[in-house]
Amino acid sequence: MQIRTTLTTTPTSDERLAEILANPGFGTHFTDHMFTVEWTPAEGWHDARIEPYGPLTLDPATAVLHYAQETFEGMKAYRHPDGSVWSFRPEQNGERMVRSSQRLALPELPVEDFVRAVDALVEVDQRWVPDASTGEKSLYLRPFMIATEVFLGVRPSQHVTFMVIASPAGAYFKGGVKPVSLWLTEEYTRAGRGGMGAAKTGGNYASSLVAQQEATEHGCDQVVFLDAQEGRYVEELGGMNLYFVHADGHIVTPGTGTILEGITRASIIELAQKMGHRVEERRFSIDEWRDGVASGEITEIFACGTAAVVTPVGELRWDGGSVPSVPAGNVAERIRAQLVDLQFGRSADDFDWMHRIV
Structure with missing residues (x-):
């Protein structure tokens, strides 16, 4: 891929950037540039470019x-x-996007x-990556693919x-890791057999919002x-995967x-196995959750994203x-601790998961 770069003439000042990185939040501030490449059947992928970050102009019929x-x-x-900058298993994200694209006919x-x-985007906007001494701050990266043909017929675009955009992100937990409380929705489902549940597409997240709203209303x-x-087997949270630790240590x-x-889910499975835990990937019913906690068979529950x-799981209601x-286990x-230390370069990368960018 040949990438053309046009730098912004109005970069964020050092003073303003320091203010942003001191308290970045999540998804509210964006770097100075964005990456774009386009596709058509005749030309394939073409016109790859980095240019100043800015709004998109879309026809109403896009x-x-x-x-x-x-x-x-x-x-x-x-x-x-x-001072170097790294990403975590980026090829896995690329491979998952290929699978998602296949499901969405992209x-x-x-x-x-x-x-x-x-x-390429991180290289250009590397000053937006927070310093290593600032806790768990990072630069969040959002690659996405959209159908941009101007056409109202129902067929693949x-x-x-x-595109790729980037946004500095603060530590998810302020003041220490805390258990998350969970609401079990009995009315809404996220995906069915043959659906888009395994694809990372906005429709899955849109369908989860009303259930998440229900959870919030119940505290x-x-x-x-x-x-x-069947409405019996646990799938996942709105945006995280679940793990159940048993009394004999298996997960x-x-x-x-x-x-x-x-x-993160796949990485945790490998880490847990290296730590000596047997990991099972299988159907897990809500009854098994309830009975396992009551009997003491389930000794710890956590989620990841x-x-x-990684975050511990508290009460389920x-x-x-x-x-x-x-x-708490x-x-x-x-x-x-092992995963975060590896990502931030504080421990050896025995799995060869980190990818150096700068």
Whole structure:
């Protein structure tokens, strides 16, 4: 991929950037540039460019606005103590976007081009990556692909645009890691067999919002979804995967098929196995959750995602019932520490997961 670069003539001042990085929040400030490449059947991927960050101009008949043909990824760039900048398993994000694109009838962006696009933007905007001494701050990266053909017919778009934007992100937990409380939705499901559950597409997140709203109204942090066919088996949270630690040390995580195959999820499975835990990926029922906590068979529950990395799970509630929190264990804490230390360059990368950008 040949990338043309046009730098902004009005870069964010050093003083303003320092203010932003001191308290970046999440998804509210954006770097000075963005990456774009376009696709058509005749030309394939073409016109790759980095240019100043700014609004898009879309015709009202642009396909993505009507049929939601789009995919996206979420990943981070980390500043290491020596000043270098790294990403975490970017090829896995690229491969997942290929799978998502196949499900959404979008063209496949080669993984090497995906990684190059992300690297190129970070290289240009590297001063936006927070310093290594600032806790768990990072530069959040959002690659996405949208159908940009101006056409109202229901068919795969003949013009597609892939972009990457970046936003500095603060630590997910301020004041220490805290358990998240969960609401079990009994009315809404996230995905069914043959659906888009395993694709990272905005429609999955849109369908989760009303259930998340329900959780918030009941004083809970996150929503738990069950399978659409039987309404018995735990799938995932609104944006995180789940793990259940058992008394003998083995860990169960719901199997894939209708859930998103998270990069953090896969990494935790490998880390846990290296730590001596047997990990099972299988169907896990809500009854098994309730009974396991009541009997003491389940000794720890935690969740994971790109933003939070790893977080302990507290009480599970639903209309007319609940499952109490299990005593805080140290499996999640140890896994989280190992993963975060690896990402921020504080420990050896024995898995060869980190990818140097700058």
